[in-house]
Amino acid sequence: MNRNILKEIFFDENKNWDRFVNIHRKSIRKIVIDEVEKFRLCGEKEAGFSLFACEACGDIKIVPHRCKGRFCSVCATGYMQEWSMKTAENMYDMPHRHVMFTLPEELWEIFLKRRDLLKDLMDLSVELLKDWYKKGAKVEVGMMVVLRTPFKIGQIV
Secondary structure, eight states, X not given: OOOOHHHHHHHSTTXXXXXXXHHHGGGSOHHHHXXXXXXXXXXXXXXXXXXXXXXTTOOEEEEEOOXXXXXXXXXXXXXXXXXXXXXXXXXXXXXXOXXXXXXXXXXXXXXXXXXXXXXXXXXXXXXXXXXXXHTTOOOOOOOOOOXXXXXXXXXXX
């Protein structure tokens, strides 16, 4: 198996992930813990494997199963590339613009405490753009909206 730096950082002899969970358990969402635990066992025989045997020469190959998790630096890459390709196929061949809304870092604390507000934030950004284009622009507006939250070392997002 290839070396996985992220896995080494999380699960080395210092047990960084386990120490982090012990300190911040109450503020970590269950889905985060579940995804990281899947990542912990990704590519490990203990999590399951397929056994291939050649009848001709007797050679045996063990292939550990992958976690297919969103957090995994190996498995998530494939999903991200697949999503990008499917999205690009569905885009119209026409001029388009990329618009990004950002928030000051200080405001993210509110959204981290009240995650339900993120949907409202996204809806308001869409309405803002629709209203802006209604003012004199003779174009048909279509939008694809993606939320990207900030991540800092030691911060639960």
